[in-house]
Amino acid sequence: MRLNGMSIFALILLGAIPNSHAFTIVRDGEPQAMVYIARDAKKAAMLAARELREYVEKISGAKLEIVHSLPADRPVIYVGDSEHVRRMGIGVDELPIEGYRIISDKDRLVLVGRDGDRDYVPACRGGKCRHLPCSLGTARAVYRLLEDVFGVRWYMPGELGEVVPKQSTMSTPDLDITDHPWLGLRRTRIIPHPRHDGKLYGQYSTGKKTVPWLARAGYGGGPDGAVQFWHTFQLLSKYRDTNPEFFALLENGDRDFDTTCFRRGNLCLSNPGTVDAMAKEADLHFETFPNDRSFAVSPNDCMYQICRCEPCQNWIKPELRGLPYRELTPDQRRGVYSDYVWTFVNKVARKVREKHPDKLITSYCYQNYVYVPQSIEKMEPNVGIVFCKMLLYSSEDALQRIYANMREWRTKLSGPLYASDYYVWIWRSMGKVPKLRGFPVAIPHRIACDVAVLKDVCDGQAIYGAMSLLSPGLMHLNFYVTGKLMCDPATDVDELLDEYYVAFYGAAASEMKAFWELSERGVSRDVSTSKSFAETMKAWFPAEELRTYFSLLAAGRDKTPSGSREHRRLALIESEMTEAKDFLEREDAPLSMKRSTPVSIPPEIDGRAHVGDSVWKSIPHHRFLALQGGSRNAIGTYMKVAHDDRCLYISIRNVEGHMAKLKTDIRERDGRNIWKDDCNEIFLQPDSKKSNFYHLVVNAAGVLWDGVHSAEKTGGAFSTSTDWDSDAEWAVGRHAKNWTLEMAIPWASLSVKPRPGMQIKANVYRRRCAHPTLGPIVTAWSPLTPFAEKHLTPSRFGSIHFDEEF
Known part of the structure; x- marks a missing residue:
């Protein structure tokens, strides 16, 4: 059963949920029930109990007591798996990862889900790094209840991003819901791959407010350590003195220890010793971290040339051998190294499976090895891939080619296929699209179309760029819509947006609807033939439209009470648009x-x-x-x-x-x-x-x-x-x-x-x-x-x- 969020939210605002068998949590600001959780409950269930208590207090002012023994004289909210819940015939073993159940009648409220062993999984090992939500089945039940019954919304990180309707009495109708997020993995980025010595291959950074918000907004999934992808060829750099033959041969006859790939170097993939060395790294990783499910085998970033030895060059089509990468057409570039790279990945996976049959070898499907290898009938069963795509930067024709390629990959794989997208536009340029820090970019309908395809092809998706949420005013909408749709692709995105405009902006709803719709129209214009940053910006953000953005913000501020949350949200968005203001000031700037x-x-x-x-x-x-x-x-x-x-x-x-x-x-x-x-x-x-x-x-x-x-x-x-x-x-x-x-x-x-x-x-x-x-x-x-x-x-x-x- 899925409650209609809009109708329930409206009923909450009216102060009534018509149900004669309501379970009462709070009456007139006083707690009527206690939260029971098993003493040995998993961290994920404990997190769910704390989240329920926090938001009940925000809604009603009442603070629920969390107990580990059943009270004799108070109604009980059962949170998480326990012996008492199982005696009711409510189990979690048959649920998928992060599956959950919500059962409510006049005598009880049960919120239970299939949880992982941890509440959050580190984004990296060692050093200072944030954590990402993991398998939070019970918390999913809590969030669903808070959203669908009590109208809570988490649109943006931090308290300013919350919508929490106030109610002195909180009751639930009769409910019997069994559900789970549609995509099993919904991460904000792929976890940087940890080295067995504790050092990092990659960094992860995001704001303190962002991590709990990600869980509430629908991100998480997968067992602990489920998916780890990174550019790991650099692992073999320790062999440069003892085994230089493991490294790619350069045109001048030197070995590529640290010349290409951002000075991380490249490998000779046709050398059997290179295969053995990489398989040993996987063995060492699984021995060091036995609970991890996967080990990444991926070329270093920006591999624009391969080893010049004859066995390696034979993997390239004869007509393309020896051609500089810059002379290849875009289509030639994207598939030029596919058979070469994926044959190597397959060989490593085959060796690793002998010792670790239950582990995965995972790899990016990326750049010039993104197309399906034609010389491989089927990838090894322990190979998983993450297919890299870019919604904002791709034309409609390009997206359709990407989806066709993903479907073809699905036929080659027995292991998982994940997608990865790049919400990175505020902090880096890409092709002829400049860094868009300070400019409003909204792509909710494109996200909806994308998830509709992914749900039939992929096992999950990771969004690279959570650090973009350090500009929450301009970036939250894309992350919010993505999180909701990855949980439920059947969500009507227009209904979702209409609710958002009213709940988040209040009296300024019409102005902000016009604001974000203007943004979506602007960045939907095809710039695939653009020859410069300036040409792209002229198409996406013409001066007259930039002036309209600021006019809409001003009109919205005039409609909202000064100091109100709605007013502060508009002010936050405008404060993040410094670069857009500078753009306008310089558009017609006089010559010095x-x-x-x-x-x-x-x-x-x-x-x-x-x-x-x-x-x-x-x-x-x-x-x-x-x-x-x-x-x-x-x-x-x-x-x-x-x-x-x-x-x-x-x-x-x-x-x-x-x-x-x-x-x-x-x-x-x-x-x-x-x-x-x-x-x-x-x-x-x-x-x-x-x-x-x-x-x-x-x-x-x-x-x-x-x-x-x-x-x-x-x-x-x-x-x-x-x-x-x-x-x-x-x-x-x-x-x-x-x-x-x-x-x-x-x-x-x-x-x-x-x-x-x-x-x-x-x-x-x-x-x-x-x-x-x-x-x-x-x-x-x-x-x-x-x-x-x-x-x-x-x-x-x-x-x-x-x-x-x-």
């Missing part, structure tokens, strides 16, 4: 203009402009603007410009709170990729009629790169030459809380004859890498349009004016 100050005495070029040079002191400065991330990331960068008849003088002060962390990898003149260091970058276009741009980069170590870009002979594409020598004089100073650059650039090197009234087109940038957590931050003197990807964007150059006599 600066007047150069004439000097009769040239300033000293010694890197100490801000300390005591009287020439520099008298010159006004101009502050830079952050290109992405908003003003919160725009730590001070200040430029001064001066001139005489011999040189153009530029001074830049770069404020820095992490001077010891300055990145200065490039140490030689004209070193490649110097612009990836902490540096200042100067573009100059002395003649706007010519497509020549002088380019100077100086990093915080005082190393110079200078060159010239030209489009005059290439039909618009820029060619670059480092043959040009700026003849500049420059100096970098490193101080307690900043580093400075001073330059004197001769007019002669720019082919300029200075004259009054002259203008030079220019832009100047700072790349900041020193901050330990924010990552590279770029600021500019003349702001680029939002998400412009090239610093050499002449249309956004500012102008330096030389109004006075030289």
